Amino acid sequence: MSVDFSKNATERPEPCNAEVVGSIPDWLQGTLVRNGPGLFSVGETSYDHWCDGMSFLNSFSFKNGKVTHRSRFLRSDTYNSNMAANRIVVSEMGTMAYPDPSKNFIFKAITFLNHTVPDFTDNAASNIIKYGNDYYATSETNYIRKIDPFTLETQDKVDYMKFLPVNLVSSHPHYDREGNVYNVGTSIAEKGKTKYIFFQIPAVTEKEKDKNTPALKKVKVICTVPCHSLLSPSYYHSFGMTENYIIFIEQPFKLDILKMATAYMRGVNWASCMKFFPEENTLIHLIEKKTGKKVEMKYHTGSLVVYHHVNAFEDDGHVVLDVIAYNDTSLYEMFYMSRLKKDISFQSNGYTKPNYRRFVLPIRSDKGIAVGENMVKLRYTTATAVKQKEGKLTCQAEVLCEGFELPRINYDFNGKKHQFVYGNIVEESVLSTQVTFAFHLLCDFFSLSEENCWPSEPVFVPRPNGESEDDGVVLVSVINCIPGQSSFILILDGRNFKEVARAYVNTELHRDIKQTEGPRNARNISSLTFKFGIFTALVPTPAGSFLCGASIFFSCMSGFSPGTIASTHSPITFLLLLLSVDH
Template structure:
């Protein structure tokens, strides 16, 4: 059954593919952590005002192993797998010393040329058919091409199709490091096609300041000239990680939060691949999503969502009922980093941008102490922008509002990052998803001219899937399509819209 209200702009042609954990139970065993659930891909196909919907479990190797045994045999972040009954006693013992990255790619999707990949935070990605959502070929091990043990699920895409991502390397000779990886557009060389993944290369390396405790991170920033990495004191203890693996304890126990430490902004010059010598530090916070960053008047502006609650991964996300969590909700913050500070005076505010309360002060040890400012006190997460403004000065961000009553994602928020004013769309009994901005074909000087897409879940009808289309400027509903699915519709984290007319699909 399909119900259509309002209208869909005739220029909006393409596919919205979303990804998120949707399967937590195999047999009588259940995964414990929000990040552990196995991936379900969802897709809305929009063509000439008509919309279709379908979803599919990602047919990962790990999912197949669990399903074959009808119980959890594959360990994920917060849950230890049961012994595989097909293995001998010796094989089970030897598996203690084997660490294989999961291919449960349940967080996001990315287009690399004409190839589409599902992603998570492991160095393994799965290529999927953009029409059927079936897996194509074997899993792709990025760690067999470049030296990384993790990847983010939030790459950046340039106008020519070049993709950049970050990954940690735990075992480099000089100690743990954070590597920035470039995936060039596909090309033909010597009659052989080389995909983006085939050409992956490390273009910058940032040493970890805590040698046995690399920082956790979920995203990074990029401007025309710089990469921006936020090194938080929410860290992964490598010693504890190894110990937990040997003793068959959940990996989540290796996460440690040190609120007395500082959060550091590490800035890399994209032209040289080297970190600039200036050191920036501020009070400890945790961020998942960087919104945007840009350069203005010799200063680097970095916007992100942040919370002071370091237990967000280890405690809050281990409880899949959000109403039971006592969480310090994230808000949208801005930091301003002055770039040319070699001859700057000490102990005065170096931020000169008008209209901001952000501060940056040079101390005697040459560290720049920065103090961010809250753009808005409204709880805000899963934010996106008009990606044409990525790395450029911008005005609007679109995100999910979080209820202070039960921590549910029940609002879509348009935020003016200059004034902090918000516009809100909400509807009773509806959970919203990450809003995705789509601009109309051709160029426009209006940053918010376009639509915002979100998928809805009905709290009273678990089989109802909806595509919501908002006018980005007025924040009013243009149209909606409701679908009656065969089974329960599951939430998603992130996704990407691929317009039919575009050769390069950005975020």
């Protein structure tokens, strides 16, 4: 069977009942919102990268054992302009939009100037986030679009730059237990300096709940960190956070600002202006959340590329940081559709598989420690941090497993020690055919398979007043490639991965490779959740409810050309790995 990635989605804005097989837990009440590209061609033009496709929102509402589905395109300015012209007229990261040949010289000159100092797209096809009382579709540009999470209608356009001097912003914010939101953005050449800005959006107070004031008006800058290279800031997709620290990886995968300014004139896309420097080290910044001060110790490791953080926590004078890492940037190249048509395996294309790595960052003083000594004292890990000189450590990660991506945890344990991680197996192919439940020393091995199906990343929803970290369910949207058969939402028991129920939606679902993350807001909701590497938000619906967001893994920074992927046997397997992250 095949998945046609170039096929445009069809909206279904009115809620439609799904056919439920099995019994959905009574406590599972709320709405899962997913976001990803869904429109890949307009008129005679088409996008060169799949992730450039225009945002398509899907929602799955759970209430009293029933499921309803609806979908809409995000009515961004980009969408409206493209539809009005009946061609792609707004450039994306991997697709440059050139003027209609029939346009006059003045129009072409204006288009050129707009690309020299780019006004980025508001095609927010990467994630769903929550700021204050509001929910937004987001990518990684300075624009986000407010949406109604229940009807999926598009509302206000918000520009970060009206509140902060940031040109690029992560689509993976973090939420604490008080409802505060933390995020990071890049300020390019502002007052002659290029820097990373870490900021907090305070929680909404009781007096502010009924006000229609954008939460960004209360934004607070925690600190700024100068870019290691003035005109080549590091690309990042997410960051880590513990109770007391923010962890930021400044990796040698960089945006060349000068090349981006001339890309349109040179006839190349903006994505081609990103370059990996394998000879350079990776810097890990540790920042105190309360004071905004950087920890004096400098942490270095070898070159790597990280898109998704798993979790981070503090333990006996150390910060433990779990990430999914690659040895190079071949993941971007892998998603060109011309390559996916030929072969999607890691082995034949020479791409490196992702691996789950654990870094340990000692935060105590290194005074009295000899050069060459390992400062990691935790017994449950082989990760090291060796003193090179006063105030500088070289860190070596422990590799927990390979071929694992799109990690999710019970977000109640974000910033805390965790035992369980949910994700996708990408052992043989860039396109996952397996969903994984991993990392407990005593877990058993379970599996079930479904032929000709492609799973999304798993989303863990904790049971209200649950007794353990894995007490809840895992939601997976599944694309069924068999003609005439419906796609479905699969509900698994979080403790043993046994199927609880599935809901057939009687429509085509479009593949997204992304995630989001969100917190639990105990004041408004008794059950909440989410972390899709990339997105999630919690909507205060009736007691015992939740709202999650899901989005596409590569955001605006990558993608692949439209086309069709063929597979003779594409099983979906839900698997518990016998791996340990025992503490």
